[in-house]
Amino acid sequence: MLCIVxxxxxxxxxxxxxxxxxxxxxxxxxxxxxxxxxxKTSTTFGFAAGLVAGIISGHIGLHMLANTxxxxxxxxxxxxxxxxxxxxxxxTRFYGAVMxxxxxxxxxxxxxxxxxxxxxxxxxxxxGVLEALLSLTLAILANQLFLRKSFAD
Amino acid sequence: MPKFFTLLFKYKAFLLFVxxxxxALFFIKLEDEGAFDQLSAGGSEFSAAINEQLIxxxxxxxxxxxxxxxxxxNRDMMMTLLKSETSAIDERNRQKIGQxxxxxxxxxxxxxxxxxxxxxxxxxxxxxxxxxxxxxxDMTVLVPQxxxxxxxxxxxxxxxxxxxxxxxxxxxxxxxxxxxxxILSWKGGSEGFAQxxxxxxxxxxxxxxxxxxxxxxxxxxxxxxxxxVVRIKPDKLFYNIDLRLAVDFSSLTYVLVAPLxxxxxxxxILNDSxxxxxx
Numbered sequence: 001m002l003c004i005v006x007x008x009x010x011x012x013x014x015x016x017x018x019x020x021x022x023x024x025x026x027x028x029x030x031x032x033x034x035x036x037x038x039x040k041t042s043t044t045f046g047f048a049a050g051l052v053a054g055i056i057s058g059h060i061g062l063h064m065l066a067n068t069x070x071x072x073x074x075x076x077x078x079x080x081x082x083x084x085x086x087x088x089x090x091x092t093r094f095y096g097a098v099m100x101x102x103x104x105x106x107x108x109x110x111x112x113x114x115x116x117x118x119x120x121x122x123x124x125x126x127x128g129v130l131e132a133l134l135s136l137t138l139a140i141l142a143n144q145l146f147l148r149k150s151f152a153d
Numbered sequence: 154m155p156k157f158f159t160l161l162f163k164y165k166a167f168l169l170f171v172x173x174x175x176x177a178l179f180f181i182k183l184e185d186e187g188a189f190d191q192l193s194a195g196g197s198e199f200s201a202a203i204n205e206q207l208i209x210x211x212x213x214x215x216x217x218x219x220x221x222x223x224x225x226x227n228r229d230m231m232m233t234l235l236k237s238e239t240s241a242i243d244e245r246n247r248q249k250i251g252q253x254x255x256x257x258x259x260x261x262x263x264x265x266x267x268x269x270x271x272x273x274x275x276x277x278x279x280x281x282x283x284x285x286x287x288x289x290x291d292m293t294v295l296v297p298q299x300x301x302x303x304x305x306x307x308x309x310x311x312x313x314x315x316x317x318x319x320x321x322x323x324x325x326x327x328x329x330x331x332x333x334x335x336i337l338s339w340k341g342g343s344e345g346f347a348q349x350x351x352x353x354x355x356x357x358x359x360x361x362x363x364x365x366x367x368x369x370x371x372x373x374x375x376x377x378x379x380x381x382v383v384r385i386k387p388d389k390l391f392y393n394i395d396l397r398l399a400v401d402f403s404s405l406t407y408v409l410v411a412p413l414x415x416x417x418x419x420x421x422i423l424n425d426s427x428x429x430x431x432x
Contacts, residue, residue, distance in 0.1 A: 058313075061181030
């Protein structure tokens with residue numbers, strides 16, 4: 001599943017650029033894992049996802065660092081199975097995790113690699129927020145299509 | 154001791170995060186030292202092959218053949234043009250025609266752009282020619298309109314190209330009329346414009362002059378058009394020059410890879426400042 005999402009990201013979604021950014025399916029995936037499985041799992045998944053993404057697109061270490069951090073931060077939104085959270089609360093936490101993971105991954109990539117020579121504040125803040133919003137849109141779409149059932153379980 | 158283990162257990166997610174980050178940072182260090190070049194080449198090969206397949210579905214066979222034929226014609230015309238332009242510059246400067254052993258137009262390799270990424274995370278082209286077709290690192294990539302970039306990584310069937318519009322790209326350029334020399338760079342912004350650095354205030358460079366690659370370039374053969382000067386703004390010691398690039402990066406389909414510029418004597422003399430005579 002991890003590899004599939006990484007491939008979809010690298011070969012599909014990375015082409016849908018808006019103002020040089022694109023939605024990050026990995027952030028959505030890591031946020032979902034974080035909410036469902038917890039921080040340790042999402043951090044490990046982030047690490048592995050970064051490794052695969054790095055091998056495909058270059059900058060292995062940076063991708064690993066960015067996605068590990070994204071997974072770790074998304075882990076703070078974990079909702080244990082035995083919690084009394086409603087579906088709506090779980091989904092809200094999922095969206096929060098997506099935003100944080102997307103923004104963090106973008107910020108770390110921005111600090112480590114800036115091929116377009118964009119100003120750091122614009123790259124981190126403006127594009128970071130934009131990427132987080134695009135990822136959120138993707139998360140809403142994914143939730144409407146197939147994730148809602150998982151949250152209901 | 155039990156306290157230590159309790160603490161370890163309590164913060165194990167954080168410790169795991171620190172461990173992974175340390176590994177990632179170690180990987181970054183190894184990457185800088187070139188330890189993953191082979192792995193990266195394999196990854197590029199795989200990635201490019203998939204992208205080529207994806208793009209390939211959108212191509213109609215007859216259009217591709219027609220494009221290939223047109224590209225061949227363009228290649229021949231460009232060779233003639235480059236040769237004559239180089240000759241004209243040589244004559245003007247009273248240099249002998251044919252002295253340039255680094256220019257061998259026959260060795261151009263034609264390749265198709267199979268992937269192009271222009272985002273805040275990646276900025277590169279991938280072409281479907283690798284070391285099996287003779288492509289090597291640092292070869293010049295161009296089209297009949299002008300310079301495209303430089304080969305930075307090669308696998309068996311594909312090569313990664315760093316385009317001019319990359320903040321790490323630098324090339325030595327010279328103007329065709331006033332012979333003003335400078336360093337081509339790209340500082341971000343529009344992909345249609347680049348900058349030329351280190352042009353002193355005293356130079357006679359004018360707007361609309363054409364900039365070409367110079368003999369000083371460590372990788373590019375000379376005489377390849379780069380762009381036209383569109384703005385000259387004086388600074389303290391140097392001019393700030395804006396250049397409209399000759400190549401439209403949004404519509405690149407085919408490119409040519411020029412043979413590697415081999416100047417062993419030049420490399421030796423640049424690297425070894427102690428020697429006084431080279432046999």
